[in-house]
Amino acid sequence: KNQVEQSPQSLIILEGKNCTLQCNYTVSPFSNLRWYKQDTGRGPVSLTIMTFSENTKSNGRYTATLDADTKQSSLHITASQLSDSASYICVVSALGGNNRLAFGKGNQVVVIP
Amino acid sequence: EAQVTQNPRYLITVTGKKLTVTCSQNMNHEYMSWYRQDPGLGLRQIYYSMNVEVTDKGDVPEGYKVSRKEKRNFPLILESPSPNQTSLYFCASSLIYRFDGGHETQYFGPGTRLLVL
Numbered sequence: 548k549n550q551v552e553q554s555p556q557s558l559i560i561l562e563g564k565n566c567t568l569q570c571n572y573t574v575s576p577f578s579n580l581r582w583y584k585q586d587t588g589r590g591p592v593s594l595t596i597m598t599f600s601e602n603t604k605s606n607g608r609y610t611a612t613l614d615a616d617t618k619q620s621s622l623h624i625t626a627s628q629l630s631d632s633a634s635y636i637c638v639v640s641a642l643g644g645n646n647r648l649a650f651g652k653g654n655q656v657v658v659i660p
Numbered sequence: 661e662a663q664v665t666q667n668p669r670y671l672i673t674v675t676g677k678k679l680t681v682t683c684s685q686n687m688n689h690e691y692m693s694w695y696r697q698d699p700g701l702g703l704r705q706i707y708y709s710m711n712v713e714v715t716d717k718g719d720v721p722e723g724y725k726v727s728r729k730e731k732r733n734f735p736l737i738l739e740s741p742s743p744n745q746t747s748l749y750f751c752a753s754s755l756i757y758r759f760d761g762g763h764e765t766q767y768f769g770p771g772t773r774l775l776v777l
Contacts, residue, residue, distance in 0.1 A: 581765065590664075590750050590768030591703075636703065640763040648763055652702035 550574045550649040553637050557655035560627055568654040570620040570637035574647075582611050582622045583636040585653070591636055594622070627658045662687045664769035666751050672775045673741055681736045681772050683751030691756045691763070692734040693718070694726065696747040697771075703750065709734055710756060741776045748773050 551572045560566045572580070579598045583591035595604045595611040597620070604611050608625045624631055634653040641647035664685045673679055685692065693708040695718075705718030709728040723745055725737040734753075738745060749772045755764040 578763070588748075588771065588773075590752075590770055591766075592768070593765045596765060638766075648705075650703045650705075652700070 551637055551639055551651035553635075553651035553654050555654060556652070557657070559657045559659060562627060562629060562658050562660050564627055566624050566627060566656065568622040568624075568635050568656070570622070570651055572618050572620070572637070572639045572649065572651075574618075574639040574641050574649050576642040577615060577618075578640040578642045578647075580611075580613055580620050580640070581638045582609070582620075583638060585634045585636060587633070594635075622654075624656070627656075629658050629660065632656060632658045662767070664751055664753055664767050666749075666769040666772050668772060669770060670773050672777065674777050675742055676740050679738050679741060679774075681738075681749060681751075681774070683734045683736065683769060684732050685734075685751075685753040685767070686732065687753060687767065688731065689753035689755055689767075690731070691766075692728065692751065692753045693766070694724070694734070694736045695750045695752065696720065696745075697750060698747050706736070706749075741774075743776045746774060746776045 554569045581596045582594045584594050585591040595606050597604050597613040599615050610623045613620045634655050636653045637651040639649045667682045690711045694706040695703045697703050704720050706724050707726040709715045751769040752766040754766040
């Protein structure tokens with residue numbers, strides 16, 4: 548069973564609208580959670596990172612939240628633009644290093660004019 | 661400019677013909693990793709390396725080899741490629757340990773699209 552589950556798998560939104568992506572994880576003990584943005588055919592790029600003590604982090608129109616108690620994170624995109632069309636990948640790192648990374652399968656977002 | 665480079669970016673080959681995909685990073689990162697990405701499956705780790713001469717299997721290592729003779733380079737070798745290795749491949753690097761042992765941000769290369777006929 549995958550340790551990181553993302554939903555919805557895909558969504559289509561109108562330009563200018565907001566959307567929220569979900570990430571649930573079971574990774575333990577928890578170190579940090581990152582959201583990456585991956586444009587089609589390109590490598591993922593980090594958007595935000597949150598540790599156990601942080602419950603919100605913003606990067607421009609992207610705002611990530613973390614509830615470490617329920618092991619849930621969300622990524623909110625405000626006033627979407629066509630350039631937001633991409634896959635958003637949730638990656639969770641465990642304490643202790645040694646390659647303890649778990650990847651979600653991504654949320655595919657398509658923004659239409 | 662800090663970056664991860666991969667070569668080639670596109671490759672078409674035939675079954676059984678050995679190939680190597682190179683990966684190089686200029687950020688002095690200890691950790692390097694190879695992933696393959698297939699539709700509906702997300703990123704899956706093939707091999708990783710915690711430092712020079714230290715490599716280990718990821719989730720899908722069958723049919724692949726790697727080496728880490730230098731810190732900056734981490735080539736992926738397909739000794740006898742098969743059609744099920746047709747995929748998009750990414751190399752990534754990062755510093756390993758934050759203060760609590762968690763991973764630092766990974767920097768990904770641009771990807772190598774491989775087609776095995």
